[in-house]
Amino acid sequence: MKIGELALAAQTQVETIRYYEREGLLPLAPRSEGNYRIYGPEHVERLAFVRHCRSLDMTLDEIRVLLRFKDEPQAECGEVNALLDEHIGHVATRIRELRQLEKQLKALRQQCAGVRDAEHCGILNKLVQASSATSIRSASPHVSGAHGNRGRRANNSTTE
Template sequence: MRIGALSQATGVDIETIRFYEKQGLLPGPARSDNGYRDYNHAHLERLAFIRHCRALDMSLADIAQLLACVDQPGANPDGVDRLIEQQLQRVQARLKSMQALEQQLVALRAQCDANHAQHACGILHELVSAAHGEACACHEPPAAASA
């Protein structure tokens, strides 16, 4: 199959497929007599594997390690477990960070009473204050400089 058909079958952009080839994640396909790339079912499966890993927000380096394990079954089974555990820890850390961000945005949103005709926007006031290094509703006050 040609690269367009592979792209359509996997939902992966053509340029991304070429990028994965250059990165060594996807082996280069055979070339037909007219010079077109000729992908086979193995390319389709490997690209679907890569796409699934990317959907799990795995880095290309991690995907390369997983593909090495796929290519050599049993070579490093502990590495797969460790890699997934590290990815889970990264996701959990991001979730914690996102929850803190949510709390900051909720605190900032609480500064708005939507009565802008009567007074200045409380959200903008808080953001400008923070830009000046002052305390704001969504962050802890800055630490005093030690003398």
């Protein structure tokens, strides 16, 4: 099957398939005489595996490790267990961060009980105050106000 057929079979965009090939998650497909990639059932299976791991918010590096073990079925899976335990920890951290974010957003929402002009909107005014305070802290060499990525793990992919 050609890449478009693989994309349909796996419900994945062609660009994502090419990205996974470049990243080494999918083996390079042999080419036809017309220089088209020809994919087989093993590509569909591997792509489905990768997509399922991505749906579990696993990074490409984590998926590489899992694929290595999948490709070596006789290897012991202790590292797989450790990888999943670590991933569960990342998810738990993210859940805590999201709960905190929800609290902050609810508190912000309480700043404006009704509809009024934007100049007197409690939410907008609170956002302006908070951003001004952040700018002042960031400009001060004595106060650390940088939160960076707030613990978010890199997605490693911009095509999904």
